[in-house]
Amino acid sequence: MNVYSVIVCYYPDVRSLLQLCQTLIRSRSAVIMVDNSETRGLVDPVQLPGCTWMPLGENAGVARAQNIGIRHALGQGADVIVLFDQDSEIDATFLPSLLSPLEIGIPKVVAPVFHDASQGYEFPSFRLTRGGYPIKVYNAGRPLPYDVDIVTSSGSAATAATFAIAGLMEEEYFIDLVDTEWCLRCRSKNIPIQVVPAASMKHTVGQxxxxxxxxxxxxxxxxxxxxxxxxxxxxxxxxxxxxxxxxxxxxxxxxxxxxxxxxxxxxxxxxxxxxxxxxxxxxxxxxxxxx
Incomplete structure (x- = not known):
């Protein structure tokens, strides 16, 4: 399975970024980093060996930056693309656990159990009722992957077949609700979305x-x-x-x-x-x- 990880960053902490990059490379993922920082030269690519560095020189928004990375990965023959933010925290078991339910050529999205890095509580995923109302879904000790309708993009993975059917991210949204809109697009095309309890990730949200x-x-x-x-x-x-x-x-x-x-x-x-x-x-x- 040809795995590519796309990291979108904006004035990143180089030490944290390097740690994330090294963990992904050790997990046999190619790494593409798309930098939205307006100032070029903040990160020396030499500090990030084995990673493809793509500085944009402007804040083009999360959606466009993700699309740039996704297109590059697909052009390199990616079977699976994993999306990350610069402050995503994972361990060596994360990627193998996350990707275990995926099959090459089968449209599917998977996401980890998501925790706040500072306070430790779990962020919910969402399942929509028949009428479209979102219900929070927590892991609650479930050992096996379970179906949801909306997940956070950071740490999520999708097969190349998924993007072929659902398309890329909505660039008009620039930053917020990009993942929500895309998940609902996948849902409308009957592409399954699952949370994988064996994969857990910490992330920082808000000030x-x-x-x-x-x-x-x-x-x-x-x-x-x-x-x-x-x-x-x-x-x-x-x-x-x-x-x-x-x-x-x-x-x-x-x-x-x-x-x-x-x-x-x-x-x-x-x-x-x-x-x-x-x-x-x-x-x-x-x-x-x-x-």
Missing amino acids: ASIDYGLLRGFIHNPTRCYYQVRNALLLFRKAHVPFLFALREALSELLHKSLLVATADDRRAYIRNCSRAICHGVRGIGGKQLV
């Missing part, structure tokens, strides 16, 4: 967490909040996204951002960006925006 009882979320800067709100509204325009799911996502984002505005120091920036996000989302304006 801090906000917890109001039943509502937990992560605090991101005003720019990220723009993309989160806008892209939630853009989901309504996708035929493969159930209306109930898009409605839940939009209302959840608006509620979370309302609480964030009430507690944040830089309220004006959050209000300005969220207002612009609503305007752009309703009008169907995507892509990178200067906010």
Whole structure:
């Protein structure tokens, strides 16, 4: 099986990146690193032997960077492509465990059990009801792979056949909900998505967490909040996204951002960006925006 790992980074910590790269190479994966940093030369490719380094010289967004790496991997004859962020933490058993359910030429997506690096709790995957409402799914000690509908892209793997059927990432989303939209596209084409309990990964999300009882979320800067709100509204325009799911996502984002505005120091920036996000989302304006 010809495995390629695509790592998207943005002003990365070189030590952590090197550790991830070395772990993947020892697991017999080719490694492609796509750098979204505006400043070139932050990383010396000599420090990352055995890896293909692709500096873009601009922040092209997660979706476009992933697509650049995926296209390169497919062009090199990849059977399976694994996606990572720069702060993904894995061990030597991760890749063999994750890829065990995959078969060459069969469309399928697999993902690990996902934990917060700082606080240790498990991030859920999601299973949609018949009407399209998302239900959180946790591992709960299950030993065997189990079916879900939405997973986080970091640490996930897909066969080349999957991309041939579902296509690549939606670049108009730039950063947030890219994986969600793509998973729902796979779902609409009956491509199975599974979580593999034997594969576990740590990851860092957001700058801090906000917890109001039943509502937990992560605090991101005003720019990220723009993309989160806008892209939630853009989901309504996708035929493969159930209306109930898009409605839940939009209302959840608006509620979370309302609480964030009430507690944040830089309220004006959050209000300005969220207002612009609503305007752009309703009008169907995507892509990178200067906010």
